[in-house]
Amino acid sequence: MSQQLTPLFIADVSAFSKSLRKSLDDQPATPGQAAMLALIAKAAGYRNHQHLKAETPSQLDxxxxxxxxxxxDGNGHMARWPKQTKVQGLCLWPFWARLPAHRDLTEKEVNAILQEGMAFDDHVLLRRSLIDHKLAERTIDGRVYRRIEQRPTPEALALFQRLKARSAG
Known part of the structure; x- marks a missing residue:
């Protein structure tokens, strides 16, 4: 299991070490990993480890x-369906961006938008995946589709930029 790195900047190492030593002295026994992370975060001036993680800018995957x-491909068209679920979800964001915001679409309109951005022939898979990944929704009878408005993930924004740069260059 890969762990997300949490960088820590300490402006005054002397004050940090004094605070950490005092916290360790106050502990009845050797702290476990979670308790130690909390002590380090507090010594660095955070409320707890979660506060430290929340204040740290996330790194892109x-x-x-x-x-x-x-x-x-070089034109920004999806050439194949990725194997990993995480990558599948990431690859759906450019299609989410192609769907017009705040507008009801028919299945035919959605299919046309999806086919425009792909180089393989399985728009049904993409349409279904947009629903499964909560990027779009449809009525129970499947007649009306709508993009779900949300902020793209940092990885999705980076993917947009890289695809744009590739097709421009």
Whole structure:
């Protein structure tokens, strides 16, 4: 299992070490990993480890981005369906961006938009996946589709930029 890195900047190492030493002295026994992370975060001036993680800018999942970029050709068209679920979800964002915001669409309109952005012939898979990944919704009878408005993930924004740069260059 890969762990997300949490960088920590300490402006005053002396004050940090004094605070951490005092916290360790106050502990009845050797703290476990979670308790130690909390002590380190507090010594660095955070309320707890979760506060430290929340204040730290997240790093992009470069491996997922690299795998997603391999799925698209030089024109920005999806050439194949990725194997990994995480990469599949990431690769759906450019199609989400193609769907017009705040507008009801028919299945035929959605199919046309999806087919425009792909180089293989399985728009049904993409349409279904947009629903499954909560990027679009449809009525029970399947007549009306609508994009679900939300903020794209940092990885999705990076994918947009890289696809745009590739097709421009």
């Amino acid at each position: 470069e491996l997922a981005l690299k795998r997603a970029m391999r799925v698209f």
